[in-house]
Amino acid sequence: MACFYPEFSQKFAALLPELRAHGRVAIVGHMRPDGDCIGAQVGLARVLSAAGVREVTCLNADHVPRRLSFLTAQTRVLHAPEFLGNPDSDFRAGDYAAIFVDCADAARCGVELQTAFPKPFAMVDHHLSNPGFATHDFLDANSAATSEILAGIFLDLGLPIDEQTAQALYTGIVTDTGQFRFPSTTPRxxxxAGELIARGAQPAEIGYELYERESLGRLRLLEAFLKTLRLECSGRFCFGFLPKGIFEATGSTVEDTEGLVDYARSIEGVEIAALVEERVEAEWRGGGVKMKASLRAKNPIYRVDKIAAKFGGGGHACAAGLTAEADREAFCAELLAAVAEQLARVEASGGATNSEETIL
Amino acid sequence: MACFYPEFSQKFAALLPELRAHGRVAIVGHMRPDGDCIGAQVGLARVLSAAGVREVTCLNADHVPRRLSFLTAQTRVLHAPEFLGNPDSDFRAGDYAAIFVDCADAARCGVELQTAFPKPFAMVDHHLSNPGFATHDFLDANSAATSEILAGIFLDLGLPIDEQTAQALYTGIVTDTGQFRFPSTTPRxxxxAGELIARGAQPAEIGYELYERESLGRLRLLEAFLKTLRLECSGRFCFGFLPKGIFEATGSTVEDTEGLVDYARSIEGVEIAALVEERVEAEWRGGGVKMKASLRAKNPIYRVDKIAAKFGGGGHACAAGLTAEADREAFCAELLAAVAEQLARVEASGGATNSEETIL
Structure with missing residues (x-):
């Protein structure tokens, strides 16, 4: 018997009969879902179904990205406009027990879903900044991925993990560890991952779906992004910019921005990196132009979640994000100042800032 | 007791006393060494030393790339000009039993080392095109990396694998599997990898050294390469070009070309990708301008080693290389024709060409 998350597993086992009795579970992911979000949603949905929960539905404010669609073929995943304010939909939020996955706080699922599920039944997450927001919280900031926590619980309890489930959970781990290389990668x-492969996860197939189906447009977007890279703070901060209209100009989509910021972070000497994007919001979200920033740090001592928090955002010590309604010039200056301040603070403290909260 | 390579392990165990009695072993890698080459050299060198071989030296025609230098701190690695034709060197090739690692044929180590060791004692390799060339061949084209074969043998035999050795062998596996995602990635x-981590390999540290120490010059080179990408053969062949002088213009080095071709390969619909480089050869190699091509395929049925062979090159089914003395225009036209022919041949055979030789 495996024993990856003894406490969580005991708690999860105790809740299973409740979920079975309830009969309907909604698994809620975050906006702009990534591999760990979709992997965790699909993995949890399949295991709950296999464990006897009558109806399980995954809900997302945004579409499942093209590169992750291979995971959702056999799972019911609804996109916000399909069930919110749609008179033809048979979906009634009140009928469901909601489990939020990979959401650093309740708002990360988007305002529509947050309103639909004001008091989630449970949440499973690994974000350092998560304050806890459900009746039953499964929160572990020492885990590299939400999918890792779920896979660990399922393995501990001997719950049925079939090939599709193993693929989904493996994908979550692979994407959130940067293919097993971020500092959050542990022997666990x-x-x-080994256990999931033994149950049918196919690393090569997943690698193909995730990384070998690029569009030329995405590479053109990368080229445009690289051209804008600027080093600041004596080479310790690197940031790049995507102006509005860039997706049309390069033949790419919003999804294609994923991972771009890692190029800025990968430079030797750079401690903090940012991708700043001028985003035209979708009509059903009210339209308008917003500034969006993705922040990354090489080392958790830099706590980019604290920088993001200054702008109302959040995330992990090494990866955080924010959205702001501001003018481009003013926003970039403000962000640069906030990063410079954080770098100086960490330096002044000898790199020990908030070490008690730091994940390594 | 592990049992990854039963036949090889038995053979290796039988040779160890011979190597101990001989006392001096030279471990020869290939030109422009990559992670698997250096990882295998360092791993083998350390295990042989720990197993009682008096003197073990690694030899390379080219320098250890900057990003791999973290592996060689405690290992003697000599670069060709340090021991060939250097009257001050105490190195006498004739005193050494040579083991070639990760070389698809004897010539891959460079003409100087090939001449110095006309009949290698042993070779360890995983290249499909390898014809066998040593007294004792350890050749397995079903392995993802030479470091995988060596690690498997060491684990089978219970030979001492310390932290540095584990780091080196893990690095070889990580780089040659594209971080566990090329089709060659197996549960083995x-x-x-799990066994190596248990013995001290640090995935995050290795990830940092390999992928988080980029130079801005390397990203400028990537930008320049992306700009040249062209789709041919109805989108099934993608190639990019690096003209001479590009390293100076972007502030990059030859080493920085590593991995660029994978961007061309990653495009959906592309089956074969190439990076063509106009290379000015080093003075001590005679100077002159040569055309160098790195070929990649998504699927081994396309056998890019066969395309490379037409130009006197070689490699694997999915990754091969070649060097030609030719004019740029003429060479690109010839390469395009060879690729088109190979795509047509595979199509005509329903994808079954040479399937008996195919690695999956």
Missing amino acids: CFAI | CFAI
């Missing part, structure tokens, strides 16, 4: 990640 | 890769 490998042990769990 | 994960099992061996």
